[in-house]
Amino acid sequence: MYLLRWKVFLKERTVNRIGVVNLKNLKKTKYFFGIVIITFFAFTAFSSEGVVSKIKNANKKTDKSTGIHKSISLPKNVVKVKEDYQGGVFYTKSRKSEITRYKCSSCHKTQKKVMKNAANITHGDIQVVHGGKNKLECNTCHSKNDRNFLVTAKGTKVDFDHVYNLCGQCHFRQKKDWIGGAHGKRITYWAGERAVKNCTACHNPHSPLFKKRWPKTYSVPLK
């Protein structure tokens, strides 16, 4: 029914416009326009050189031994991360070299020696605001037996340099992003061998949330 009506409509229209009834011609013109439209769409689809298509076409691995990558050397005090990112090996800043009182065992020894107020003098500034309601304790992360190491919930020892393995127990999503590159940031260079900041470079492990503060500057309205 509808088809018939449509045909009648088309017929009437052609009559109105051209004044001649010729269905055969109409069909031809329809095909012609169809082909034109299809070729137009095909052309636009293949000729579009947007960023997205450029990105999709770029799958060749960059050679880190040529061009700009060659001239950039790794920053000082970095360690190889135990896990690979999508491009292979990468590095992170060493933490041990930044801790002023490392090694911890220089004070925390096996033999008992009592010093008055020692804990307050050395670690009195530490306030643990971490873990929400189930507030963390020192020994949740710091190893009881070997003070030079951190410890996971399962009891595996973690080196201070590879702290991401400790944080990653709970913050596994952030760890995944950090390895890939969506969390954290690189040290100075985008080119060359990948060297990123450690978790503790930005977060204070004892109270990791950024504190409320005044912004560094302000903007005036645009003219």
Add this chain to the structure above:
Amino acid sequence: MSDKKKQITRRSFLKTAAAATGTATIAGCSGGLLGSSEAFALEFQEYFKEHYRLMTDEERTDTIERLERLSEIKKNTTIDIDSTKPQENVLYGYAFNVTRCEGFMECVDACVKENNLDRESKNQYIRIFEMENGEMLPDQGDGKFFHQVPRKGHFYMGVQCFQCENPPCVKACPTKATWKEKDGIVVVDYDWCIGCRYCMAACPYWGRRFNWNQPQIPKKEVNKKQHYLGNRSRVRGMMEKCTFCIQRSRKGKVTACVEACPTGARVFGNLLDPDSEIRFVLKNKKVYRLKEDLGTDPKFWYFND
């Protein structure tokens, strides 16, 4: 070819004529009426130089030497102007984490210092908008907040030049003083800009800035590592914009805003490198671009965790 060479073009005629008049004037006023005659001669030569894209490498080094010498004479500061070309197989891209940004404005401050922006008019390339949760466009946000941050129920969105792949500002420029480099950075030749601000009107993102007055920078804070197309000294009455810190990025460094960001909300890298951080973000995160429907194809993505 030889015939063509012999012909005197209008430009070269004007140049010689001007140079002749210039030398005559200098010779006439050798007593020092015009201050340093060397500076005058250099400025004169600067006035008749070619468009940056049409310069040969020699001409480029010449003009850079002149600019460095001029700064030494006039401002008494030794600067190092660089003209590094775009690298092969590099296309810069940027991603901004809306969840992470907390509005500390460290990036803005670093940008101003890195790019020798005018301190007097508080010119800034980056704007951070404080937006209520649920808002989408920075037009709805507050761009001039000044209180303790982060504020509850708000998020922060940074806007700067998006280095469009199909830049409307380039099309609008009547003197071709702005163009897109091979590595995707849209740059301005400050000496060819006439300050008509057509590009400013054409940009749908408010990415361009106009110098209303002679930029004032404290002498101590001048960044001496400059690029011809980047942060070299500008004059009143021309446009400037974010260049992804061209003087840094072309040397392999991340931009000043990325380095300054205390929360790691900014990701910068090579879009053509499948292993780069920016590609990881594009592949694994929910990303969107501002006003994508305009077809400007910006190389700046927003994403959230």
